[in-house]
Amino acid sequence: MTDGIEMFPLIQRLDEEGNLTGELGVLSAESLKETYTTMRFLRTFDERAWNLQRQGVIGTYAPFKGQEAAQMGAVAALNDSDWLVPTYRDWAASYLRGVPMEHGLFFSKGHPSLGDIPVGKQVLPAQVVIAAQTLHGVGVAWATKLRHENVATVVTFGDGATSQGDFHEAMNFASVLEVPLIFFCENNQWAISVPLAHQMHAETIAQRSVAYGIEGFRVDGNDYVAVANLMHDLTERVRNGEGPFLVEAVTYRLGAHTTADDPGKYRGTEEEDTWGRRDPLLRLEKWLRAQGLLTDEELVTLDAESEQKVEEILAIFREALSMSPLVLFDNVYATMPTNLASQRAQFEARVKEVGA
């Protein structure tokens, strides 16, 4: 049997003790401080979103705590004309591409603005159907190739998505068509309650690339320095027509699958503690402190600023909730069919009656 771990050794540049084991590469100490600031804000947002669900303010929410470095690294090298095709947990990646953070809350609330991508931002709305976006990613990348646009597309998905037929069709199609696409798997070890070992008999997801005749990579997904540098290289290479590629970012979902899940039912605290020590924020924090670039006082300021930003997002979100429920009928048909028009009229009467 092929030894996937030997064939695809884990690429790492910053270890969990915060020691550099490789070069900073395309990154600088200043840029890493900025990255850490953004990560800290994203963590604050994610934890607040969890609490908002508990308070009944939003519906089901899929936290990304622990996956910040993977998601931020996945898009680190993209420029304005490149595309991101994300899944439902990718609020950090989408935010960096210009999707306002309140969209994560709209999505949980079923708010009609959940898919309103700002004009000019090359991001698809979050996908819930597991692995479906891998096919959309191929479509986007193929379109850019046919138009000779010379742009890169990154499609993100979980380890569970690689057990779906869509993923394999997408890999095959992308490879045959040689599209400028990077398949970016956030291997967070669990597909809800199903561990990776119960999903596949292979040792790594990266080795799946071999079957499709493309190059694969396995990177420490909690190491922003490694992920960002790898994605920088691969983005350049897909622009040069060398793609597609498969990246397995080995990470961990530190929290529950969603706010409707209890991981205590299927995994132990020992595993969670081990991965807790590999937290992407911790290692970056350790490195920045060792460089004299981060102090306790600055952390207090960063937290206050993060809280302030989250409050601003919440204000926008609350304002958006005052929208009439009748907007559910907008943007479906250019000309509304009569049966829908009659349903709208009934609903409007009911809304008036109950005063919603």
Ligand SMILES: Cc1ncc(C[n+]2csc(CCOP(=O)(O)OP(=O)(O)O)c2C)c(N)n1
């Ligand atoms: C086609 C399809 N089948 C089943 C589901 C139900 N479902 C929601 S999340 C999930 C697990 C996905 O795991 P993974 O791809 O590893 O992503 P993660 O949630 O860990 O980020 C499943 C099976 C779904 N959304 N779509």
